[in-house]
Amino acid sequence: MQKIFTLSLLVILFFPISTYAQFQGNVYQTFQDASVDMNGTNIHSPWCGGINSVQINHADLNNDGKKDIVLYDNHNYFIKTFINIGNASEIKYSYAPSYEKNFPNINNFLSLQDYNCDGIPDLFHRGSYGIAVYKGYYQSNELKFTFYRDLFFQGANGPVNAYVQPSDIPSIIDIDKDGDLDFLGFDVLGTKLVYYKNMRVEDGLPCDSIRIIDADNCWGKFFQNIYRTVVMGITCKGVSVENKKSRHSGNCILHVDIDGDNDYDLLDGNISFSDVQLLFNNGADIINDQDTTYNHNAHILKLPNWPAPFHVDIDNDGDKDLLFSAHSDDLSSANYNAVAWYKNLGTDAAPNFAFQHDSLFTPDMIDVGSYSYPTFFDYDKDGKKDLFIGNEGYLDNQTGLLKSKIAYFKNTSTIGNSSFTLITKDFLNLSIHNYAGIFPTFGDVTGDGIDDLVMGNTKGSLAVYKNTALSNSASPLFNWYTDSLPNVFVNKYSMPVVYDFNQDGKQDLLIGNQLGTLSYYEDTSNNALKKLALKTISIGNIKAGSTNQFHGYGAPFIGKMDNTNIEYLMMGNIDGTVERYDSFANNYGNFIRIDSNYSSIQTSARSVPAIADIDGDGNFEMVVGNKMGGLTYYKQVLNVVSTSDIFISPLSVELFPNPSNDFAHILFKVDIGNQNAIISFYDVLGRKMKEYTFVTQKNNTFDLSSLVAGMYFVQIQIGKNKILKKIIKGDKKL
Numbered sequence: 001m002q003k004i005f006t007l008s009l010l011v012i013l014f015f016p017i018s019t020y021a022q023f024q025g026n027v028y029q030t031f032q033d034a035s036v037d038m039n040g041t042n043i044h045s046p047w048c049g050g051i052n053s054v055q056i057n058h059a060d061l062n063n064d065g066k067k068d069i070v071l072y073d074n075h076n077y078f079i080k081t082f083i084n085i086g087n088a089s090e091i092k093y094s095y096a097p098s099y100e101k102n103f104p105n106i107n108n109f110l111s112l113q114d115y116n117c118d119g120i121p122d123l124f125h126r127g128s129y130g131i132a133v134y135k136g137y138y139q140s141n142e143l144k145f146t147f148y149r150d151l152f153f154q155g156a157n158g159p160v161n162a163y164v165q166p167s168d169i170p171s172i173i174d175i176d177k178d179g180d181l182d183f184l185g186f187d188v189l190g191t192k193l194v195y196y197k198n199m200r201v202e203d204g205l206p207c208d209s210i211r212i213i214d215a216d217n218c219w220g221k222f223f224q225n226i227y228r229t230v231v232m233g234i235t236c237k238g239v240s241v242e243n244k245k246s247r248h249s250g251n252c253i254l255h256v257d258i259d260g261d262n263d264y265d266l267l268d269g270n271i272s273f274s275d276v277q278l279l280f281n282n283g284a285d286i287i288n289d290q291d292t293t294y295n296h297n298a299h300i301l302k303l304p305n306w307p308a309p310f311h312v313d314i315d316n317d318g319d320k321d322l323l324f325s326a327h328s329d330d331l332s333s334a335n336y337n338a339v340a341w342y343k344n345l346g347t348d349a350a351p352n353f354a355f356q357h358d359s360l361f362t363p364d365m366i367d368v369g370s371y372s373y374p375t376f377f378d379y380d381k382d383g384k385k386d387l388f389i390g391n392e393g394y395l396d397n398q399t400g401l402l403k404s405k406i407a408y409f410k411n412t413s414t415i416g417n418s419s420f421t422l423i424t425k426d427f428l429n430l431s432i433h434n435y436a437g438i439f440p441t442f443g444d445v446t447g448d449g450i451d452d453l454v455m456g457n458t459k460g461s462l463a464v465y466k467n468t469a470l471s472n473s474a475s476p477l478f479n480w481y482t483d484s485l486p487n488v489f490v491n492k493y494s495m496p497v498v499y500d501f502n503q504d505g506k507q508d509l510l511i512g513n514q515l516g517t518l519s520y521y522e523d524t525s526n527n528a529l530k531k532l533a534l535k536t537i538s539i540g541n542i543k544a545g546s547t548n549q550f551h552g553y554g555a556p557f558i559g560k561m562d563n564t565n566i567e568y569l570m571m572g573n574i575d576g577t578v579e580r581y582d583s584f585a586n587n588y589g590n591f592i593r594i595d596s597n598y599s600s601i602q603t604s605a606r607s608v609p610a611i612a613d614i615d616g617d618g619n620f621e622m623v624v625g626n627k628m629g630g631l632t633y634y635k636q637v638l639n640v641v642s643t644s645d646i647f648i649s650p651l652s653v654e655l656f657p658n659p660s661n662d663f664a665h666i667l668f669k670v671d672i673g674n675q676n677a678i679i680s681f682y683d684v685l686g687r688k689m690k691e692y693t694f695v696t697q698k699n700n701t702f703d704l705s706s707l708v709a710g711m712y713f714v715q716i717q718i719g720k721n722k723i724l725k726k727i728i729k730g731d732k733k734l
Contacts, residue, residue, distance in 0.1 A: 027636055028598075037419070038421075043364045057112040093361075111123075115181045183198070192236065218236030228293065233286075251270055254266070267309040269324070271306045275303075304395065305326060308326070371392035381474065437493075443497075460491055461483070462485040491515065492514040493514035501522070516545050519536070521535065546574075556570070604626045672718065676696075710729055711727075
């Protein structure tokens with residue numbers, strides 16, 4: 001016992017205890033309190049990050065008796081939650097991300113409905129087998145969920161899953177009106193509608209039960225082929241239809257009594273079309289009529305591709321409306337006019353759906369279509385940096401054309417209170433020039449010392465609007481200069497930043513690109529004529545984004561970002577994270593990456609950071625653009641930060657093999673950058689037996705061959721960190 005005490009005391013004497021934390025922690029955290037005024041109205045969800053393709057559900061998230069909004073994006077795997085703050089006949093929802101953590105990971109589709117008769121929404125999504133069910137419950141007045149089960153029915157050879165196409169949205173509704181929820185979805189070929197009947201009521205099971213059977217493999221007695229028109233009145237036995245041709249599977253379906261005759265008709269958004277097909281039920285669950293382009297009698301819905309229908313009371317007037325959103329997500333899909341609203345002018349029993357517009361939700365958020373690209377610049381010279389947001393374009397749903405613009409938001413903040421006012425969505429009327437994306441920054445690229453407007457694009461060139469004002473203290477006068485700055489080009493997606501990289505007093509160019517590398521153009525002029533010369537297509541040997549992504553989409557920001565007064569290089573990327581690099585200026589070697597996921601920031605793909613002290617309180621704010629065309633807003637919450645304060649957890653460092661024979665290696669499980677370090681080996685009496693200096697990002701091997709077999713204490717010192725480990729030196733004879 002005495003020997004054990006002595007060894008423990010030696011460990012304490014030679015290795016003082018430290019408090020460890022990984023890196024600097026979350027220096028920045030998300031907030032929603034920066035107010036934004038658009039068209040004279042203070043919008044309620046400016047910083048939600050934008051939307052493109054969403055599934056729309058109504059559910060009371062905070063147990064206040066009002067239905068809130070849950071948006072699910074199955075392409076970008078996010079949930080967005082909005083609290084209902086509207087009155088009767090009013091659409092007013094406020095983004096409330098705190099409820100998002102209460103949802104499980106969702107696959108493909110999301111439906112919130114009460115299956116167990118308790119008045120609380122339950123959750124359905126595509127689980128491992130087809131349809132998974134979660135029970136809803138309230139805890140501290142927040143809606144939460146716990147797994148119930150996957151849905152199977154008894155087949156001839158055992159349990160069979162209720163099938164849902166991997167990309168489909170099924171219909172979950174009490175189709176037979178017996179008091180329990182049933183399930184309907186297209187078959188594997190996407191031609192016939194399968195009806196899984198819930199037998200809870202028929203079998204007298206408790207309310208908190210679901211038992212399904214395969215009731216009908218051809219609900220509605222219709223066959224869906226490659227055309228908008230379905231074949232009606234089929235026998236369903238082998239589907240003996242001449243020239244039957246199956247379209248590509250892909251259906252988003254909704255049952256709703258659209259004609260008020262007390263049966264459920266079918267709305268079907270199909271992957272092949274930009275409109276929706278309406279199939280009418282004759283009252284016996286047989287389709288006997290159809291509107292192939294809903295609503296052919298009034299406004300025909302047109303979303304760019306594959307609309308998905310939803311049935312919710314969006315305007316709080318007591319009856320459910322029809323909403324449609326695109327179910328696909330790319331540059332040819334809806335990105336601003338993304339949700340169409342057909343208001344119910346009648347009642348649920350006798351509905352009358354009338355088209356209102358196709359831009360539901362987006363006017364209440366910062367959303368510039370697709371791929372938002374923010375930057376800060378004091379345009380009105382009031383000492384406060386204004387917000388400019390470029391994009392890859394707003395999609396016109398009718399023509400299919402993209403229009404790229406810059407939105408200009410004036411900084412109207414007071415100290416400690418951030419706020420912006422939209423001045424124009426089309427700064428300098430740039431949309432008329434049909435640029436292939438606009439990725440803006442500001443800086444002198446014409447050689448007169450006055451900041452110009454510099455715009456990257458998807459092609460890889462740089463357009464410039466020269467500032468003809470007399471000085472940087474005067475209000476800018478931007479005039480077209482060139483659509484392609486001579487001898488400056490990257491291989492697609494030029495994302496520029498103007499910065500004196502070589503510290504010679506002249507402004508250089510660093511340009512991110514689609515691959516994720518950073519090109520460096522140096523100002524080599526020796527007179528008033530600006531001359532930018534390519535020095536390297538990959539300065540610092542960096543590549544933004546994770547190694548498993550071929551394209552990195554490196555979006556650079558350079559500037560001060562915390563209380564250290566140090567300028568850092570920040571890189572947005574394809575993964576939606578933000579990387580940070582230190583000691584990069586005038587460095588022609590490898591840049592040191594000190595954060596691979598700075599402040600745990602995570603947006604949808606194609607993050608673009610921009611940082612400034614928006615409200616003049618001495619701390620910094622950050623906005624991050626993304627694929628959705630919106631912004632997320634972050635505030636600096638740690639007031640004193642320094643790279644010298646970075647601590648490393650012992651759990652993030654591993655010595656191997658352990659036990660070891662002649663050699664040992666070290667593994668860092670987190671990215672700590674390229675730092676000098678010292679490793680020391682002590683015997684059990686506290687005597688230093690070996691010591692090596694090494695660099696953390698290299699492969700390091702330590703020779704232990706001269707040590708006798710036994711246990712050794714190891715101290716690894718990196719900056720202020722002193723990490724204690726143990727290693728066993730084995731007897732190589734054994």
